Amino acid sequence: MEFKEAKSKFIQTWGALGSQWGINKTMAQIHALLMVSPEALSMEDIMEELHISRGNTSMNLRSLMDWGIVFKEYKPGERKEYFSAESNIDELARKIAKERSRREIKPTLRVLKDISTIEANESNEAVHFKAKTEELYDFVSRADTMLEKVTEHKENWITKTIVKLMT
Amino acid sequence: MEFKEAKSKFIQTWGALGSQWGINKTMAQIHALLMVSPEALSMEDIMEELHISRGNTSMNLRSLMDWGIVFKEYKPGERKEYFSAESNIDELARKIAKERSRREIKPTLRVLKDISTIEANESNEAVHFKAKTEELYDFVSRADTMLEKVTEHKENWITKTIVKLMT
DNA sequence: AAAAAGTTTCATTAATTTTTGAAAGTTTAA
DNA sequence: TTAAACTTTCAAAAATTAATGAAACTTTTT
Numbered sequence: 114m115e116f117k118e119a120k121s122k123f124i125q126t127w128g129a130l131g132s133q134w135g136i137n138k139t140m141a142q143i144h145a146l147l148m149v150s151p152e153a154l155s156m157e158d159i160m161e162e163l164h165i166s167r168g169n170t171s172m173n174l175r176s177l178m179d180w181g182i183v184f185k186e187y188k189p190g191e192r193k194e195y196f197s198a199e200s201n202i203d204e205l206a207r208k209i210a211k212e213r214s215r216r217e218i219k220p221t222l223r224v225l226k227d228i229s230t231i232e233a234n235e236s237n238e239a240v241h242f243k244a245k246t247e248e249l250y251d252f253v254s255r256a257d258t259m260l261e262k263v264t265e266h267k268e269n270w271i272t273k274t275i276v277k278l279m280t
Numbered sequence: 281m282e283f284k285e286a287k288s289k290f291i292q293t294w295g296a297l298g299s300q301w302g303i304n305k306t307m308a309q310i311h312a313l314l315m316v317s318p319e320a321l322s323m324e325d326i327m328e329e330l331h332i333s334r335g336n337t338s339m340n341l342r343s344l345m346d347w348g349i350v351f352k353e354y355k356p357g358e359r360k361e362y363f364s365a366e367s368n369i370d371e372l373a374r375k376i377a378k379e380r381s382r383r384e385i386k387p388t389l390r391v392l393k394d395i396s397t398i399e400a401n402e403s404n405e406a407v408h409f410k411a412k413t414e415e416l417y418d419f420v421s422r423a424d425t426m427l428e429k430v431t432e433h434k435e436n437w438i439t440k441t442i443v444k445l446m447t
Numbered sequence: 448a449a450a451a452a453g454t455t456t457c458a459t460t461a462a463t464t465t466t467t468g469a470a471a472g473t474t475t476a477a
Numbered sequence: 478t479t480a481a482a483c484t485t486t487c488a489a490a491a492a493t494t495a496a497t498g499a500a501a502c503t504t505t506t507t
Binding site: 156167168171173175191192194 | 482483484485493
């Protein structure tokens with residue numbers, strides 16, 4: 114396989130992965146492209162490489178910047194804006210995890226907490242509901258905390274945890 | 281909030297969460313409904329509760345069974361099929377993680393490995409590409425292994441890991 | 448073996464999501 | 478202050494994904 118083919122394959126794969134994870138395909142593709150580009154790219158560059166419109170490029174770049182995983186760069190003496198991706202992969206994972214927690218897990222936890230407070234001395238059905246949603250709350254809450262721990266620090270989390278448990 | 285309202289809210293929330301994670305809304309809603317039902321439900325029950333068609337119900341139930349998180353049940357003396365959800369939440373998480381790894385992460389790893397083998401003595405661009413995709417392969421690979429470790433066993437993984445590290 | 452009770456499939460329709468492109472908006476330079 | 482260079486927005490169109498429902502299929506009962 115030569116470079117061009119590999120590059121295109123990478124962009125397609127990253128895009129497909131993105132859509133399976135609830136991120137739109139173009140957004141993931143732009144991110145993939147920027148990740149493997151040694152230099153920051155202009156909007157024109159991106160449009161041309163991915164064959165997408167200006168509007169589409171603009172909106173998805175904005176989303177990527179909202180996620181904190183793509184940055185604007187200005188080249189001295191140039192008016193055009195250039196874009197580059199977070200280059201540290203651990204940092205990338207950290208930001209994605211943090212953002213998904215904030216946007217999805219936290220709101221879900223709020224709902225779960227809320228609905229598990231129903232008075233359940235009525236029916237069997239209500240008792241079971243309350244038990245199940247409480248259990249789910251605990252689980253999701255634990256998972257979220259763990260995710261936070263794993264991603265909050267750049268340093269090795271396991272080591273820290275062990276030290277903490279042993280002292 | 282009384283029971284009916286809470287139940288409906290739970291089903292909506294779980295459905296929304298599903299679609300953010302690449303699972304179709306109805307599938308997640310059926311799963312939510314079965315999770316909070318103390319008894320197994322028939323297709324009729326599900327159709328009625330969620331206001332969806334027979335075909336839709338049938339296909340999404342099949343998907344849920346393919347994921348291994350919903351089961352068919354037969355009641356003695358009854359011809360109808362009943363459905364129930366995996367009731368252990370740890371087990372549920374385990375199965376989802378395993379399935380997503382198999383369907384999404386593993387294929388991505390294969391592609392990453394494949395494309396990072398290009399001969400990169402040509403351009404700066406190709407050198408950077410090779411380095412980046414290799415780095416990504418290592419990261420995803422590590423993450424997948426960790427996920428496997430966390431979910432492979434029902435027992436507390438942390439404890440085991442610590443014990444292993446200390447001996 | 449035919450009817451009854453139930454389930455699955457899949458072409459068509461509906462809903463949702465994404466993309467386009469042209470107009471409006473900004474900023475810089477002359 | 479106005480023209481040029483560039484970016485953003487958003488209504489409409491296109492593409493994708495999900496849902497319907499009727500016909501086909503399966504299994505059980507009589």
